Amino acid sequence: MADEVVLYTLSTCPWCRKTKQWFADNQVPFELVEVDQLHGDEQDAAAEKAYQLSGGRRYPVVAINGEVVSGYNPGRYLELLKKSGG
């Protein structure tokens, strides 16, 4: 079964860019939610979701099969992907 990966990012954040690049380089498909590029209610909802998941407002927020990683942390991403057999 494919991993469910969602990245919550800000377009202004270089670590968010690195995170997207890491998943792309490792050929792990992901859903991207670029929070600051959304508008109005959509942006509020995405920011709130990222906050609920991570408990903070620091980006990137990475959700891998329901587990959440706050920040650019390739070691942890790999661990969670391996855990699911990905």
Place this chain on the structure above:
Amino acid sequence: MTMADATRKDALRYLFEKVVGPLGYKFTPDEELADFLLEQEVKLEQDHGAPFCPCQGRSGVRAEDMQIVCPCIPFHREHFDKMKRCWCGLFVHTDVTDPDSLPQLPPDEA
């Protein structure tokens, strides 16, 4: 980037240097990263009224949002001291020479 933006970027750099030095921090030696982050802060200041951290989201609650105006080190000192850099990486501890070796630790692991 306009001439005015470049001037503002230089002004922020000058101002920040004065503030972070006494806190034991300096600009990251990664010039490209520093340049990019300062550009984002100029943009954020134009759009939202203050040079907010480019890697943190605003809550809409003024008291909270003021804690992520750059340089936000005094408000997150304990966490940043453990990472030896601030969250976005614009500033690192004065003894850091290789910022790429520093992890971005989530608050619960710091």
